[in-house]
Amino acid sequence: MNNKHYDAIIIGGGHNGLACAGYLAKAGKKVLVLEAAEQLGGLGATREFAPGFKASVAHTLPQLTNKLVNDLQLRKHGFELAANSLATVALSPAGQHITIANGEVQGASAADAESYQAYKRLLGRFADTMDATWHKTPPVMTDGGFKDASTLGMFGLKVRSLGKTDMREFMRMIFLPAQDMMDEFFETPLLKAALSWDYNVGNKLAPRSPNNAVLNQLLKMSGDMSGNGELPLPKGGVGGLINALAKSAKAYGAEIRTGSPVASVIVQDMQATGVSLENGESISANHIISNTDPKTSFFKLLGVQHLDVEFTQRINRLRMNGLVSKVHLALNAEPKFTGLNKANGRIIIAPTMQYIENAFDQAKYKGLGEDLALEVIVPSLHDNSLAEAGKHVVSIQVQYTPYDIAGGWDAHRSTLLENVIKTLEQYAPDIRSQIVASELLTPVDLEQQFRVTGGHWHHGEFAIDAWWMNRPAYGASQYKSPVAGFYNCGAGSHPGGGIMGAAGANAANYILKEEK
Amino acid sequence: MPLTIANLLKPEQIAHVPNGSLGSPFHERTSPLNFNQAWEEWNGFLAANYYRDEHLEYFSTRNTCGVLDVSPMNKYRFKGPDAEAMLNRMVTRDVTKHPVNTVQYNIWCTDAGRIIDDGTIFRLSQDEFMLTCAEPNMDWFQLAKVGFDHVDITDMSHELAALAIQGPTSCALLKAMGFKGIENAKPFDIVKFPYLDGEIMISRTGFTGDLGYELWIDPKNAIALWDDVFSTGKIFGVQPLGLESLEKARLEAGFLSPYVDFHPALHTMDKGNDHSPFEMALSWIVNFNKGHFTGRAALLKEKQAGKHRRLLKLDIEGNKAAESAILYRDAACQKQIGYVTSAMWSPVVKANIALGLVEGKYADGPIYAEVYHQKELRWIRKVCKCTKKTKPFWAPARAKQTPPADT
Numbered sequence: 034m035n036n037k038h039y040d041a042i043i044i045g046g047g048h049n050g051l052a053c054a055g056y057l058a059k060a061g062k063k064v065l066v067l068e069a070a071e072q073l074g075g076l077g078a079t080r081e082f083a084p085g086f087k088a089s090v091a092h093t094l095p096q097l098t099n100k101l102v103n104d105l106q107l108r109k110h111g112f113e114l115a116a117n118s119l120a121t122v123a124l125s126p127a128g129q130h131i132t133i134a135n136g137e138v139q140g141a142s143a144a145d146a147e148s149y150q151a152y153k154r155l156l157g158r159f160a161d162t163m164d165a166t167w168h169k170t171p172p173v174m175t176d177g178g179f180k181d182a183s184t185l186g187m188f189g190l191k192v193r194s195l196g197k198t199d200m201r202e203f204m205r206m207i208f209l210p211a212q213d214m215m216d217e218f219f220e221t222p223l224l225k226a227a228l229s230w231d232y233n234v235g236n237k238l239a240p241r242s243p244n245n246a247v248l249n250q251l252l253k254m255s256g257d258m259s260g261n262g263e264l265p266l267p268k269g270g271v272g273g274l275i276n277a278l279a280k281s282a283k284a285y286g287a288e289i290r291t292g293s294p295v296a297s298v299i300v301q302d303m304q305a306t307g308v309s310l311e312n313g314e315s316i317s318a319n320h321i322i323s324n325t326d327p328k329t330s331f332f333k334l335l336g337v338q339h340l341d342v343e344f345t346q347r348i349n350r351l352r353m354n355g356l357v358s359k360v361h362l363a364l365n366a367e368p369k370f371t372g373l374n375k376a377n378g379r380i381i382i383a384p385t386m387q388y389i390e391n392a393f394d395q396a397k398y399k400g401l402g403e404d405l406a407l408e409v410i411v412p413s414l415h416d417n418s419l420a421e422a423g424k425h426v427v428s429i430q431v432q433y434t435p436y437d438i439a440g441g442w443d444a445h446r447s448t449l450l451e452n453v454i455k456t457l458e459q460y461a462p463d464i465r466s467q468i469v470a471s472e473l474l475t476p477v478d479l480e481q482q483f484r485v486t487g488g489h490w491h492h493g494e495f496a497i498d499a500w501w502m503n504r505p506a507y508g509a510s511q512y513k514s515p516v517a518g519f520y521n522c523g524a525g526s527h528p529g530g531g532i533m534g535a536a537g538a539n540a541a542n543y544i545l546k547e548e549k
Numbered sequence: 550m551p552l553t554i555a556n557l558l559k560p561e562q563i564a565h566v567p568n569g570s571l572g573s574p575f576h577e578r579t580s581p582l583n584f585n586q587a588w589e590e591w592n593g594f595l596a597a598n599y600y601r602d603e604h605l606e607y608f609s610t611r612n613t614c615g616v617l618d619v620s621p622m623n624k625y626r627f628k629g630p631d632a633e634a635m636l637n638r639m640v641t642r643d644v645t646k647h648p649v650n651t652v653q654y655n656i657w658c659t660d661a662g663r664i665i666d667d668g669t670i671f672r673l674s675q676d677e678f679m680l681t682c683a684e685p686n687m688d689w690f691q692l693a694k695v696g697f698d699h700v701d702i703t704d705m706s707h708e709l710a711a712l713a714i715q716g717p718t719s720c721a722l723l724k725a726m727g728f729k730g731i732e733n734a735k736p737f738d739i740v741k742f743p744y745l746d747g748e749i750m751i752s753r754t755g756f757t758g759d760l761g762y763e764l765w766i767d768p769k770n771a772i773a774l775w776d777d778v779f780s781t782g783k784i785f786g787v788q789p790l791g792l793e794s795l796e797k798a799r800l801e802a803g804f805l806s807p808y809v810d811f812h813p814a815l816h817t818m819d820k821g822n823d824h825s826p827f828e829m830a831l832s833w834i835v836n837f838n839k840g841h842f843t844g845r846a847a848l849l850k851e852k853q854a855g856k857h858r859r860l861l862k863l864d865i866e867g868n869k870a871a872e873s874a875i876l877y878r879d880a881a882c883q884k885q886i887g888y889v890t891s892a893m894w895s896p897v898v899k900a901n902i903a904l905g906l907v908e909g910k911y912a913d914g915p916i917y918a919e920v921y922h923q924k925e926l927r928w929i930r931k932v933c934k935c936t937k938k939t940k941p942f943w944a945p946a947r948a949k950q951t952p953p954a955d956t
């Protein structure tokens with residue numbers, strides 16, 4: 034037994050765990066972060082995937098806020114952007130690309146360029162409305178009404194302040210599929226496909242899926258590093274942010290240990306009192322805070338014997354299967370895309386929404402489409418820390434690749450990589466010959482290497498039924514759990530996934546408030 | 550020769566009315582005895598309401614011994630290294646302290662602490678349990694299993710035929726059948742004997758509150774067992790028993806009946822129509838010291854608030870069963886405080902007994918029942934004073950004695 038006793042132990046040094054540690058340590062708490070991997074950062078870690086080439090699974094920061102950066106003094110600790118905002122480029126097979134940059138659409142029809150302004154204004158207002166929710170502990174429903182209803186009130190006020198017309202539109206649009214939104218505003222298929230990307234990526238959603246596409250889009254617009262809806266690129270990959278978060282937390286007094294997987298949470302008299310590490314060591318604390326996904330938290334670390342039957346089933350039913358794979362390519366030269374001067378934007382490869390939908394249809398039935406939809410970034414064009422001069426890293430999100438693919442991933446890995454490269458070749462004909470190394474991370478790889486159940490972007494589907502006061506499930510939506518002393522602070526908690534640190538910060542604030 | 554329909558008509562002469570229910574493993578024997586073919590459906594099986602005369606049958610549980618076919622009971626097997634932990638987290642009693650080869654009455658609740666059902670758990674070995682209950686519960690058990698990887702739950706209802714043998718001569722009858730040492734079985738003990746070409750399991754359990762046993766056997770040996778019981782049992786006054794007499798006996802014993810005294814939570818639509826264990830006078834099996842179990846937090850809250858309704862044992866003035874009576878705080882019936890859930894004139898106790906559910910704050914004050922009864926079609930209303938009882942109405946010493954006295 035480590036005879037030191039902590040105010041809080043955080044299981045997992047992902048960006049949310051580190052943010053939580055930072056806020057708690059800043060408030061004077063004695064904090065210990067235990068990360069299983071040798072490296073901090075979880076899905077945000079920047080790793081050398083091939084000698085001399087680095088990349089992080091998450092690559093851009095649309096959800097990061099200045100508040101977090103300032104609160105934790107991250108710039109002082111080395112955080113920097115490599116690019117304030119990447120342009121979004123919709124690649125056309127014919128070389129007639131569409132670019133969305135600086136709030137303007139270029140390359141689509143004149144009508145679309147105009148509609149984009151109305152679209153942007155409306156979405157901006159919606160995103161602003163949702164801002165009332167992301168950075169606060171959700172309210173909970175009680176027998177007679179609500180507890181901690183102030184955020185509910187704030188949200189209500191925000192919705193009302195949209196004014197009658199926009200409020201009605203908000204209520205009408207919030208559950209629409211991306212395709213309905215796109216069809217309502219635009220006519221150019223290529224533009225629609227590119228703009229629909231953020232509505233769906235990370236979830237089990239395609240352009241025609243209802244439920245939470247708009248919500249997902251608005252979550253992606255929650256950051257303000259370079260303005261709403263912009264796409265900042267961190268220096269050093271997302272690992273650059275991770276390093277700053279870790280330095281900040283340490284500067285405030287937190288201890289951080291890597292290579293320290295937690296085996297279980299110690300529960301005594303129905304109270305979480307510590308953790309046991311896989312190496313047999315146990316450490317005690319007043320608050321045990323899990324940065325892992327809800328399934329891992331409740332099933333593996335805590336154990337369902339400490340939970341009620343119906344609550345357990347709500348966690349059990351969370352949809353944990355990821356659909357996004359990540360491909361990292363190491364190139365010996367700058368990639369050239371036909372009709373593009375420089376591949377320095379965020380490139381979307383999906384000619385139509387139907388193309389995306391087709392890939393999804395295959396995945397729905399556990400298959401793998403030949404035509405895959407891609408988001409491609411070449412971060413090394415903005416950042417010389419990722420590869421030697423003249424060499425480049427290509428960071429690619431691939432949709433849709435089902436976690437539970439029929440026959441298992443071993444049978445499909447090479448096909449998937451080949452399909453990605455074949456798809457790229459259609460737009461960048463020389464790329465195959467430039468590849469010196471590659472890394473493929475399927476949802477199963479993400480699960481194994483990053484300890485995220487299902488390899489899910491959000492640590493479990495981000496959906497209306499698992500949102501706000503239902504995230505991850507009622508009974509655990511306020512970071513605390515049914516077991517006293519046990520909390521969650523990862524992407525599975527409100528507000529969800531994406532690099533923003535909000536779950537970590539909210540959890541810390543909740544715990545600090547609870548103590549008062 | 551007893552008068553049975555079999556003396557009058559041969560079984561094949563009885564008109565067969567298909568009704569979708571199955572005969573139990575004893576049907577070949579019970580059907581000819583069922584004078585009016587008075588059956589009700591119980592879990593898809595035919596269960597006798599009464600064979601010939603429910604009063605006579607009832608008296609056998611108090612004076613000689615009655616035999617009830619309880620084969621339709623739901624029986625579930627929980628087996629594996631996680632069985633104990635899984636059950637312990639599901640029910641309100643401490644399963645970790647449940648000794649092997651004994652039976653415990655238990656209940657399981659929702660997260661909100663409302664009763665789903667009650668039943669008895671038989672601990673057959675360190676990692677094997679049999680749970681019996683009147684209603685099907687597999688869906689809840691499957692939910693309660695989530696997160697426990699090393700336990701298999703099987704519906705074994707069809708694997709066992711069961712007879713309850715209840716009444717003062719039951720032990721003597723079993724001894725006469727050759728079950729040596731059965732008299733040493735304490736209440737809730739389980740003993741096994743080689744029997745016929747296999748094994749029989751006997752538990753000292755029952756639903757009548759009297760001395761009694763339950764016999765569990767492979768269905769293929771059911772008929773032979775029945776014949777053995779009835780041929781050996783003649784001199785012990787053995788009598789087949791229907792559900793109507795059981796209903797009387799269980800009320801005298803103070804046992805609860807689902808859908809009569811409590812409404813199972815998973816089948817309850819409206820808030821407040823289901824029940825907590827505290828309301829059902831079951832606080833004695835809610836173990837707050839055993840660690841976590843489902844519903845614990847909600848139950849602790851309810852207990853601390855102390856405002857819950859209370860199921861009371863009532864001795865009611867007069868001799869007219871207070872069935873469906875409304876309960877009041879005052880003889881003028883101004884303030885309604887609850888209602889009767891079960892009621893009867895008890896012949897053995899010679900009292901007009903009932904279970905009544907009363908609002909918490911009135912449970913310690915005076916209680917009056919508004920009783921309606923008919924006299925040659927003429928309705929009569931009577932307001933009867935109720936006296937609260939703390940002990941079961943019927944609890945003869947022999948029910949607990951080991952060995953029980955031969956009668």
Ligand SMILES: Cc1cc2nc3c(=O)[nH]c(=O)nc-3n(C[C@H](O)[C@H](O)[C@H](O)COP(=O)(O)OP(=O)(O)OC[C@H]3O[C@@H](n4cnc5c(N)ncnc54)[C@H](O)[C@@H]3O)c2cc1C
Pocket residue numbers: 044045046047048049050067068069070073074075076077090091092093094095096293294295296324325329355357358359430479483484485488489490491492522523524525529530531532533
């Ligand atoms: C393919 C993909 C691409 C993405 N791209 C982007 C993007 O471009 N931009 C963006 O904003 N978001 C992106 N996301 C989402 C984002 O990466 C995640 O939502 C975010 O990283 C979640 O952060 P977290 O701190 O909550 O959890 P994680 O980053 O998953 O960190 C959890 C940590 O807990 C540790 N852990 C787990 N179990 C244990 C244990 N038993 N003991 C100790 N430690 C343990 C893990 O090792 C890990 O370090 C992407 C996600 C995926 C899957």
